[in-house]
Amino acid sequence: MSEPPRESLLASPGQMHGSVRSLLEVGQVERAKQLAMDFIAANPDSSAGHQVLAEVLSHAGHYEEALRTLEEGSLARAPDDDQVHLQRGSLLQELGRYREAEDAMRRAIELDPSWGPNHAVYAQLLSSCDRDLEALQRAEHALSLAPDMAWLHTMRAQLLLYVNPRHWTISEDAVRTALRMNPQSAQSHSVLGLVLLRGGKNAEAEEAFRAALRLEPSDRLAIRGLSELVKGKSLLYRPMLWFGQMLSRLGTDGQLGVLFGLWALYGAARALLPDGNQSAADLLTGTYLGFCAYTWFAEPITRAILKRHYPWLE
Amino acid sequence: MRADFVDPGPVLARVPNARRAPFPLMPAVGNMYLALLVGIVPTMALLLVTGLALRSTKLTLAAVGIGVLGFLAPLLPIGVGVALSDTPNVAFILFVGRVLSVGLGFVAYKVALPSIRGHAHLEGAQLPLLYVLGPAFGLLFLLPGEVVLALVAPILLVLGG
Secondary structure, eight states: OOOOOHHHHHHOHHHHHHHHHHHHHTTOHHHHHHHHHHHHHHOTTOSHHHHHHHHHHHHTTOHHHHHHHIIIIIITTOTTOHHHHHHHHHHHHHTTOHHHHHHHHHHHHHHOTTOHHHHHHHHHHHHHTTOHHHHHHHHHHHHHHOTTOHHHHHHHHHHHHHHOGGGHHHHHHHHHHHHHHOTTOHHHHHHHHHHHHHTTOHHHHHHHHHHHHHHOTTOHHHHHHHHHHHHHHSTTTHHHHHHHHHHHHHHHHHHHHHHHHHHHHHHHHHHHSOTTOHHHHHHHHHHHHHHHHHHHHHHHHHHHHHHHHOTTOO | OOTTOOOOOOOOTTOOOOOOOSSOBOOTTHHHHHHHHHOHHHHHHHHHHHHHHTTOHHHHHHHHHHHHHHHHTTHHHHHHHHHHOSSOOHHHHHHHHHHHHHHHHHHHHHHHHHHHHHHHHTTOOBOOHHHHHHHHHHHHHHSOHHHHHHHHOTHHHHHTO
């Protein structure tokens, strides 16, 4: 398809935005930036040019500059545009200014509460700050407003898995919905693999991870999941996989509880041993140290051994 | 709008802004493991350095506060041990001391988590947990018992124990 004439690009924000996105997709950042700046020069009172320029700068990783452009160019001209506030929130999130990002996103929602993507982006922010339950509720609300966001179904599946891992079948439904909408999403295939792994459907999980790697050979989630499955096939690593899955089902607090509880058991057993029973004390210490070594050191050692057979393992 | 959705209001008011430290940091959960291995006071000394590197007043003050609590914590089992018997059980005192250390390590983990996550968000480097726990684990078994005791319960040095 040929590029639209430059005059029409500079007259229509929609066309200019489309062209800029196409340029960014093929790595032509400087040309995209020039086009946005030309648009601003031709339409000095429009906020759209500054918004697109901020997008280009953000794409190049210049978040501070992008935020300045957006605040001075777009926000000053369109203070009641929810999309400007949403974009500002995303930039603040990139800069790690979470509270301000939340304020900006909530302002966007206040300006247009019925626009699903406003809630979806806010859900992403909440998720990145480990507020999984709030993120899940917000994501579900966003989906009730705009059910066609495939990536949000995937995010919901992942959040459901964190919040309520026992109900993994609901996660499976969510991620399969995402895959029906976009079968080419490596992320969705990886999340499906993760969900199936949690459900003990190892063969299907392996297929999902492999599908993800076919679409995106460097997909970290899929590589991690597949390595877990490979370990599970070896007699040597099976107990480790069982232990890892058990800990993963318990969640972070539960994992800490297990380690702490075993330490408490060890300490109590040592304290209760009669004086002079050195061999029993040594046995207890040996068992406990073995457990610690298993927990802390078995993973890198087994990974190193496995890498000799499976070089693709990370 | 979905009828059952209730907006809980802003929830990130207490999340600190992300800052990047100039050197790799230990994962937040390491605070709990280290507290278990070498005691809460050395762990909080490390967290103090982390707090300063991240220019976080809250984290720095928390490290000092938890460190002071951890320094004083062995007084509790010592007091209980002395009250229960004329010859207190050292193993009991050490055990309760370690339990308190791990409890305080858990508090430190919760306090440090948002700041360490912010460091990671800004692509700050993180040390693998193994690099921290491996040497700590080794030290625990290589150092003489007296030194380990001094790390776990440094107040004993002050008390002349």
